[in-house]
Amino acid sequence: MGDARRPPAVPVPAVETADRAELYRALEASLGCTFRSDPLSPNPNPLIIVISGPSGVGKDAVIKRLREVREGIHFVVTATSRAKRVGEIDGKDYFFVSKEEFLSMVDRNELLEYALVYGEYKGIPKQQIKEFMAKGYDVVLRVDIQGAATLRRILRDSALFVFLVAESESELVKRLIDRKTETKETLMVRIATAREEVKHIRDFDYVVVNAEGKLDGAVKCVESIIDAEKAKVRQRNVVI
Ligand SMILES: Nc1ncnc2c1ncn2[C@@H]1O[C@H](COP(=O)(O)OP(=O)(O)OP(=O)(O)O)[C@@H](O)[C@H]1O
Secondary structure (H helix, E strand, O other): OOOOOOOOOOOOOOOOOOOHHHHHHHHHHHHOOOOOOOOOOOOOOOOEEEEEOOOOOOHHHHHHHHHHHOOOEEEOOEEEOOOOOOOOOEOOOEEEOOHHHHHHHHHOOOEEEEEEEOOEEEEEEHHHHHHHHHOOOEEEEEOOHHHHHHHHHHHHHHOEEEEEEOOOHHHHHHHHHHHOOOOHHHHHHHHHHHHHHHHHHHHOOEEEEOOOOOHHHHHHHHHHHHHHHHOOOOOOOOOO
């Protein structure tokens, strides 16, 4: 008895002599199907990339460069009650709001997480994340270690957590001094805090060294991590 589903026998020409198109069509006819040209793997999910690390390690510098070199990334602008530093732009570097405004955002449940850091509030607006992920963008969140710990509790493994470090404590201190944004008191606090913070590396997925004069190397490393995430068979799936 013949198999009704089997395609009729079609001669397939010899590979040595047939041209590519002829061979392709003959293979389709012989196998009884058309070869599909839609992608074999689905589009990767948009990512939430949490970038954290001690004060002065270069979080802002790395993110700024990453935005210059990579498309499809949205940097979520944090809301803060702290005063603007020279050169910072409202709505670009941070949303600068009063303490009262900040607390009403909290009341309206508009923040994914927030914290009181060095006496000032900082928080991540949810709406921006939802809006850009819906458009297919990866979103980058820049938080201190305390914020990263809170986000880990909220987002679990659905987000990608990257810890930035300097190559040594000594380099981190020099970088903080050179930035000229600190008083001797805040320098002491930031250095002491950084010592404690390095102990939290284990709660992160990746650690990236931002070495002196090697900002581009650190950015390339972050890009490689994102690329690897995009190629994962089991993708992270964010629900906020
Ligand atoms: N790889 C690097 N080499 C040299 N200088 C760097 C490098 N990365 C960052 N810097 C400089 O170090 C200083 C601190 O960087 P940045 O302000 O980005 O740190 P941060 O982690 O965002 O700090 P904070 O959490 O206090 O806001 C800046 O003056 C920045 O230009």
